[in-house]
Amino acid sequence: MKAPIRAGLIILLAVAALIGCSGKNAVDLRYAPAGINVAPCAKTISVVALADKREQIAVGETKDGNPFFGKTSVTEWVSKALYDELAKSGCRVEFHDKEYAFDTDYTLVGEIEELFVKQKSLTDYSASMRLKLDVKADGQKVFGKSFATTYSKTTIVSPGVNSKVLTELLQGMMREVVPEIRDNLK
Numbered sequence: 654m655k656a657p658i659r660a661g662l663i664i665l666l667a668v669a670a671l672i673g674c675s676g677k678n679a680v681d682l683r684y685a686p687a688g689i690n691v692a693p694c695a696k697t698i699s700v701v702a703l704a705d706k707r708e709q710i711a712v713g714e715t716k717d718g719n720p721f722f723g724k725t726s727v728t729e730w731v732s733k734a735l736y737d738e739l740a741k742s743g744c745r746v747e748f749h750d751k752e753y754a755f756d757t758d759y760t761l762v763g764e765i766e767e768l769f770v771k772q773k774s775l776t777d778y779s780a781s782m783r784l785k786l787d788v789k790a791d792g793q794k795v796f797g798k799s800f801a802t803t804y805s806k807t808t809i810v811s812p813g814v815n816s817k818v819l820t821e822l823l824q825g826m827m828r829e830v831v832p833e834i835r836d837n838l839k
Contacts, residue, residue, distance in 0.1 A: 680712065680815045682723040682730040686741055687824040689831050694744035696838045697757035702732045702750050703784070706764045713770035713780075713815055721815060731765055731784070734823055738831045744838070759838055760789045766799070770818050778814070780804045780822040786830065788837055796837035802826045 705728045711720035712727060723730065732748070739761075740746045747755065752762055763786035770780040781803045788796040804822045808814055 678719065678721045679724045680721055680819065681813070682712070682725050682727065683816060683820055684730065684734045684737065684823055685820060686737065687827045687831075689738060689742065689828055691742045691832055691835045694739075694742050694835060694838065696759060697745040697747070698739060698759040698761055698788075698838065699747045699749055699755040699757045700732060700736045700739065701752045701760060701762045702728050702748075703735075703762075703786075704728070704764045706766050707768060709769075712768055712819065714772065716772045716774055723819075727765060727768055731768075731823065734827055735761065735830070738827045739834070742831060742835060744835075754792070758790065759795070761834065762787050762789065767801075768819075768822075770815055770822070772815070775810055776807055778806045778808070778818045780806075780818055782822050782826050784826065784830065786834070788834060796834070798833065800826060800830050800833075802829060 705726070707727070709720075710722060712723045713721050715721065736746050736748045745757075747757060749755065752760065763784055766785055767781055767783035770778055772778055781801070783799065783801045785799045786797065787794050802822065802825050804818065804825055806818050806821065
């Protein structure tokens with residue numbers, strides 16, 4: 654009875670080790686609302702999935718120079734954050750993969766130009782992000798702007814730090830982007 658339990662435990666540990674090693678270069682791309690306070694919104698807006706125009710597909714680099722990647726697409730992560738924040742602000746929001754003529758007051762389109770986290774040391778991180786966004790009404794651009802943000806963090810060594818830094822970077826970007834978009838929804 655002890656031998657089968659011991660064999661099962663060894664197999665379980667081996668599988669856990671394989672899973673742990675295979676996931677070291679992939680991070681969860683999660684988003685939590687940024688707590689943006691804006692006036693209520695009475696408009697409708699379609700958010701079109703942003704185009705990923707980054708020069709590299711990695712979302713970051715460890716202090717040893719090893720790249721790491723998102724477990725989900727950067728396009729989906731950033732676009733859904735925009736959708737969530739605009740919906741939280743009271744706008745009626747639709748999400749679409751492609752741009753076409755929608756039955757909404759406005760359409761939000763854009764590009765992800767940069768998104769990268771660099772682990773500078775065991776506890777120091779720096780991150781940057783750049784978006785180019787356009788708001789259209791009846792097919793005509795009513796607002797367009799490039800947004801850029803940087804973020805630095807010193808933290809204790811813990812699992813999931815890269816994911817947390819990316820979330821905080823995107824929250825900072827949303828705090829800048831959403832009020833400006835909302836100001837241009839007249």
